[in-house]
Amino acid sequence: MNGWARIVWSLGLAATLGWIGAGAFGYRVVDQATLGLHTLASFAALLALLLAHGWMAVFALTSRNLVARVAGATSPALASACRATFLAGVLAILAASAQFSVSNALFPSRLAARTHAAAAAASIVVLVAALAVQARGLAAHGRAIAELDRAPGSW
Helix, strand or coil, rough: HHHHHHHHHHHHHHHHHHHHHHHHCCCCCCCCCHHHHHHHHHHHHHHHHHHHHHHHHHHHHHHHHHHHHHHHHCCCHHHCCCCCCCHHHHHEEEEEEEEHHHHCCCCCCCCHHHHHHHHHHHHHHHHHHHHHHCCCCCCCCHHHHCCCHCCCCCC
């Protein structure tokens, strides 16, 4: 994994931890003030998640095409890793966005708090799995770029 990919992946990890922290803070909501803080923390974590996972998804999609153009072909392993990284990023974005959107149904009591917590747990599972897949995909991409760098006259 190159340095930039490591930074963005780490941002995804930090955002996931922030998402978990905001969720844990949700158990302390007792009034409108703490609800506002919970919502603000969740929204900040959501924005960071969208940035990190969105960047990794776009990077996987575009870099696979760049490697194929430069090298003349892309290895099946790299294509598979980039595809998995892209899909994991999209799923992470969808899971976190859906969880945040569904939480709006909680306010007028159309959704039970237990359902909200279960959806949050499901989104955390998706986010952690996405980070694992993206780490492998970004590492595979880094190895492919290193191989291209070693090949004489490749760039």
